[in-house]
Amino acid sequence: MLHITLPHNLVPRIFLFPMAIEAEIEVLENNHTWTLTDLPKGKFAIDCKYVYKVKFNLDGTLERLKVRLVAKGYTQREEIDHVDTFSPVAKLVFVRFLLSIAAIKGWFLHHFDITNAFLNGELKEEIYMKKPPSYNKSTPHQVCKLLKSSYGLKQASRQWNYNLTSSLLDFGFKQSKSDYTLFTKHEADSYIAILIYVDDILVASNSNKAISTLRTFLNLKFKVRDLGCLRYFLGLEVARSSKWIHLCQKKYVLDILSYSGMLGCKPLKIPLDQNFNISKEDSNPITDPSIFRRLIGRLLYLTITRPDICFSVQVLSQFMDCPNDTHLAAAYRILRYLKAAPGQGILLSSSSQLQLRTYCDSDWASCPDSRRSTIGYCIFLGDSLVSWKSKKQTVVSRSSVEAEYRVMVATCLELTWLHYLLTDLGFHHP
Structure with missing residues (x-):
């Protein structure tokens, strides 16, 4: 109830x-x-x-x-x-x-x-x-x-x-x-x-x-x-302001911390350790998985303005079916990271050029359970970050080169769509 x-x-x-x-x-x-x-x-x-x-x-x-x-x-x-x-x-x-x-x-x-x-x-x-x-x-x-x-x-x-x-x-x-x-x-x-x-x-x-x-x-x-x-x-x-537009979800972050009872927690500087790696068999399943699922669902919506937690939330979202104590502890660690700067967001500069730039990378066979690779990309319009993604690939890549090509395909799809949008908005982008 x-x-x-x-x-x-x-x-x-x-x-x-x-x-x-x-x-x-x-x-x-x-x-x-x-x-x-x-x-x-x-x-x-x-x-x-x-x-x-x-x-x-x-x-x-x-x-x-x-x-x-x-x-x-x-x-x-x-x-x-x-x-x-x-x-x-x-x-x-x-x-x-x-x-x-x-x-x-x-x-x-x-x-x-x-x-x-x-x-x-x-x-x-x-x-x-x-x-x-x-x-x-x-x-x-x-x-x-x-x-x-x-x-x-x-x-x-x-x-x-x-x-x-x-x-x-x-x-x-x-x-x-x-x-x-x-x-x-x-x-x-x-x-x-x-x-x-x-x-x-x-x-x-x-x-x-x-x-x-x-x-x-x-x-x-x-x-x-x-x-x-x-x-x-x-x-x-x-x-x-005259120089930028700032997007954030401060109220939403504070609501998540309040709902989880973490308003008084000690803040952290990073959401996950660099070499942090978890699998389905790490520890015992938690008694009430709905706590973890609701928390990850809220964090997924928070990634709209927080690309810094995108990878961490993507990793934890893979264990929604049967989360365990390790997964829940990692989710609470992300909350402690958010506590450090709840008003952080993205800055859209007014002095940028209408030029698309992108960066992409892949982590070959990084998943210990399926050996599938993780891809990631970010797309800038001038100096403003407008699109990003971190996702586990749907198939197993047989080499690091194949994993890199797959992330480039995903990035080019997003770039093509944004290019069409620029055209529809009346801007020429050769």
Whole structure:
């Protein structure tokens, strides 16, 4: 059973959740998400529930109590209640890449958030849902016939993305073929590029007027929250000056340390020793593997702005199936390393050139269990580090030369993709 201890100043506000439920139902009704009707013979009504979430600001203060009505989409039947479910999201490598270009070009960076995004998707299938708990309108035996998509439906994200994409294309944006979440528009002296991550929109432009025009257009189509200049995006803390853009995840690091009980630990200078080598047979398996799995999952997301722990986390992530005491101790060692500089991140220089540079290497047969090699590469745009990876190869290389060629192939694939993105953004890179 999960036990959550809430701050003393938050406990009285928990009783405001019923008000949040009423607000959620009001939004759904105003959006004409459903119509109440009798369940036709032979049809099946999926269930729903409320999901409660406490949202905090970047400084840790309470932002709001959020309630979301979520359909139990796992009971949907393929080819009956849903067909296509896939929806593209931006790669976080591209987020860094776009921010580095914005730093070089001096573009304005803005952040929009679409309120109740999934409720804007138009449904093609005939779907019925049971009435929400404590919703007493109409007769008890009636159900909700969904007219628009709802959170929890398997096709909800796809329908929302289709609606947003269609609206942007009608407004004159051009969709990138290298990354379907990138849209660009060039008019006279103004240039604007937007990056979509579900309902978060990152806008980069050389004109504040173009950003205002986009905001007006989105408000006509959807309900948009203008979050102002980019400060916080997908857990990334963004600080900007005239000379650089700094990305870090300080709050996320402190949350990990707090969750693991390591806030008071003694810091270390390196995450792992240079000759550190572990295998599956090192020691006894731990009694609760979920502790290790949750910790590694959090650390994997932290590698978005911390390339210094990328290799260490990659090594430990190979033992998620059966972690032992040695693996857990190594994971805690990484936490002690993070304690030394929780605000460390990457710096995107404004004085760089739009020139791609890369370095790659491999460690031949480094895995003691499978004898597979580990590859690693890092790619710079000018002086700004934008992409990196550390990964164990999928096959055994029969020589160190073969391992080197394989890492060069992986690096060239990433370089080719970034080159296409530069072209789509309107930059010539011979």
